[in-house]
Amino acid sequence: MPSPIDQDPFKAWKFLVLPTLKVSDVFSLFLKATIAICTVVSISLVFYSFLNPSQRLPCPECNKILISDHRKIINGEVSGYSYEKTNISHILFGIGGSAKTWNKRRHYTEVWWMPNITRGYVWLDQNPPGNDTWPLTSPPYKVSADTSRFKYTCSYGSRSALRIARIVKESFELGLENVRWLVMGDDDTVFFIENLVTVLAKYDHNQMYYIGGNSESVEQDAIHSYTMAYGGGGFAISYPLAKELVRVLDGCLDRYASFYGSDQKVQGCISEIGVPLTKELGFHQVDIRGDPYGLLAAHPLAPLVSLHHLDYVQSIFPGLSRFDSVNKLITAYKTDPGRTLQYSFCYDLTRNWSVSASWGYTIQLYPALLTAMQLQTVFRTFRTWRRWSEGPFTFNTRPMNVDPCLRPVVYFLDRVERFGDGTLTTYKRSEDELDKVCDRPDYAPVYAVQLVNVITSTSLKPDIWNMAPRRQCCEVINGENRMSSMVQVNIRGCNEMESVTPP
Numbered sequence: 001m002p003s004p005i006d007q008d009p010f011k012a013w014k015f016l017v018l019p020t021l022k023v024s025d026v027f028s029l030f031l032k033a034t035i036a037i038c039t040v041v042s043i044s045l046v047f048y049s050f051l052n053p054s055q056r057l058p059c060p061e062c063n064k065i066l067i068s069d070h071r072k073i074i075n076g077e078v079s080g081y082s083y084e085k086t087n088i089s090h091i092l093f094g095i096g097g098s099a100k101t102w103n104k105r106r107h108y109t110e111v112w113w114m115p116n117i118t119r120g121y122v123w124l125d126q127n128p129p130g131n132d133t134w135p136l137t138s139p140p141y142k143v144s145a146d147t148s149r150f151k152y153t154c155s156y157g158s159r160s161a162l163r164i165a166r167i168v169k170e171s172f173e174l175g176l177e178n179v180r181w182l183v184m185g186d187d188d189t190v191f192f193i194e195n196l197v198t199v200l201a202k203y204d205h206n207q208m209y210y211i212g213g214n215s216e217s218v219e220q221d222a223i224h225s226y227t228m229a230y231g232g233g234g235f236a237i238s239y240p241l242a243k244e245l246v247r248v249l250d251g252c253l254d255r256y257a258s259f260y261g262s263d264q265k266v267q268g269c270i271s272e273i274g275v276p277l278t279k280e281l282g283f284h285q286v287d288i289r290g291d292p293y294g295l296l297a298a299h300p301l302a303p304l305v306s307l308h309h310l311d312y313v314q315s316i317f318p319g320l321s322r323f324d325s326v327n328k329l330i331t332a333y334k335t336d337p338g339r340t341l342q343y344s345f346c347y348d349l350t351r352n353w354s355v356s357a358s359w360g361y362t363i364q365l366y367p368a369l370l371t372a373m374q375l376q377t378v379f380r381t382f383r384t385w386r387r388w389s390e391g392p393f394t395f396n397t398r399p400m401n402v403d404p405c406l407r408p409v410v411y412f413l414d415r416v417e418r419f420g421d422g423t424l425t426t427y428k429r430s431e432d433e434l435d436k437v438c439d440r441p442d443y444a445p446v447y448a449v450q451l452v453n454v455i456t457s458t459s460l461k462p463d464i465w466n467m468a469p470r471r472q473c474c475e476v477i478n479g480e481n482r483m484s485s486m487v488q489v490n491i492r493g494c495n496e497m498e499s500v501t502p503p
């Protein structure tokens with residue numbers, strides 16, 4: 001039986017009007033034409049400016065087009081240039097570690113570190129005990145230079161912040177070739193490398209960029225700063241910015257002696273250069289306590305770049321250790337990096353259900369039609385970092401009720417299979433939840449569902465992040481059997497005029 005969305009009257013209408021061309025074809029033709037026109041216009045603009053040296057940049061609008069077209073403006077002159085796409089080899093990592101804790105925490109680096117592919121070092125406070133047995137699966141280490149000459153006056157912090165703030169300088173001064181970005185992280189930061197590359201590749205590394213994310217916790221942002229990238233979530237500094245930062249850093253550290261963390265000290269110094277933070281929503285400091293479920297189940301529309309503080313929150317998968325949980329998420333990530341934690345929701349109108357899918361992690365089934373606004377709001381399964389209070393956070397939350405009649409039925413990732421360029425991911429109810437049952441009759445057919453299968457026919461390509469963001473759509477397929485033990489959900493790009501709107 002066709003899904004309710006297939007019965008959309010607009011689809012039939014489209015078919016009548018355009019018997020041979022699909023709407024997507026028309027759109028792609030239109031896109032191609034637009035690109036062609038833009039290319040001709042920009043090429044002729046460049047020609048024009050070469051032919052008439054006195055009349056470069058005849059109007060402010062042209063200036064804007066050229067800048068957005070990745071052409072550099074030096075002293076008002078346009079010089080066209082191009083470069084190869086940024087890849088993993090262009091990134092130099094600087095991980096802030098310590099000799100004593102490395103062995104305890106190294107698995108959070110080793111899950112993403114690719115020996116001989118990823119470049120960089122973990123910076124230690126001293127030589128590790130027995131340094132000839134340094135694990136090959138870890139990044140090579142270096143011992144940071146002495147920082148005793150710098151001031152540190154924050155009463156509740158640690159002087160190691162100074163050492164870690166200088167990693168960017170010590171990394172830069174190694175003089176390694178072909179480095180476009182210096183990426184800083186903690187020894188418990190898990191990076192999702194492919195997505196990090198996707199995000200950095202959006203920016204011109206020949207310009208000065210400082211990229212990262214804030215803390216989720218308003219109290220943290222208020223105490224420290226809203227203008228800084230939180231170091232545990234990781235942050236990226238482009239080479240030209242690093243070059244200027246290295247010049248001012250040592251002189252600047254004493255001015256910010258009262259700042260608690262290395263990340264805030266670095267931001268203080270960058271503010272002297274005048275470069276603001278470019279926020280990317282995929283960097284996660286994870287300044288929360290308790291269960292991170294809600295946060296991960298409603299990830300913003302941006303590639304997942306990092307997770308942090310995983311030893312301070314509950315396991316992201318129930319019944320698995322913290323470390324096994326990360327590995328499980330990574331199995332999904334490896335099959336479709338860009339789609340990891342991307343969510344979509346849809347209705348099953350044959351049963352009046354809402355389905356919310358956070359790809360590679362969790363499915364929520366509700367025996368009711370919730371609004372898109374409700375479904376996209378983060379479940380508050382966690383508390384704030386410092387006070388363990390209910391908020392506030394830098395995003396809106398809704399309570400996760402203890403009453404099983406007021407919460408969705410939740411499924412967690414079980415299996416991942418590649419399926420051509422697409423994937424089949426399977427989700428199961430967690431054992432912990434099996435006893436939490438709502439007696440209302442509308443919940444019975446939901447509990448009958450043992451498995452949710454999610455199908456995608458293509459991977460989410462990095463180019464999608466260069467376009468205007470839009471959540472993907474989904475549809476529930478075999479929705480006709482009232483007591484079916486399996487639900488199938490297809491996730492795909494949205495059609496024109498498609499929305500999550502109840503009838």
Ligand SMILES: *[C@@H]1O[C@H](CO)[C@@H](O)[C@H](O)[C@H]1NC(C)=O
Nearest residue numbers: 084085086087088089090178
């Ligand atoms: C990254 O790009 C450079 C060119 O700038 C190339 O030499 C290098 O092989 C590439 N590395 C990978 C891993 O693709």
Ligand SMILES: *[C@@H]1O[C@H](CO)[C@@H](O)[C@H](O)[C@H]1NC(C)=O
Nearest residue numbers: 114115116117135136137138
């Ligand atoms: C990395 O490269 C070095 C030399 O190029 C080699 O000896 C080493 O085995 C490689 N390590 C891994 C994990 O591939």
Ligand SMILES: *[C@@H]1O[C@H](CO)[C@@H](O)[C@H](O)[C@H]1NC(C)=O
Nearest residue numbers: 127128129130131132133143
């Ligand atoms: C560790 O390496 C350093 C040089 O990097 C060396 O001076 C020191 O003796 C080594 N320590 C041990 C225990 O091997």
Ligand SMILES: *[C@@H]1O[C@H](CO)[C@@H](O)[C@H](O)[C@H]1NC(C)=O
Nearest residue numbers: 348349350351352353369503
């Ligand atoms: C779904 O909800 C609508 C509106 O509340 C109602 O008219 C319809 O009968 C319901 N359908 C099912 C299958 O429960």
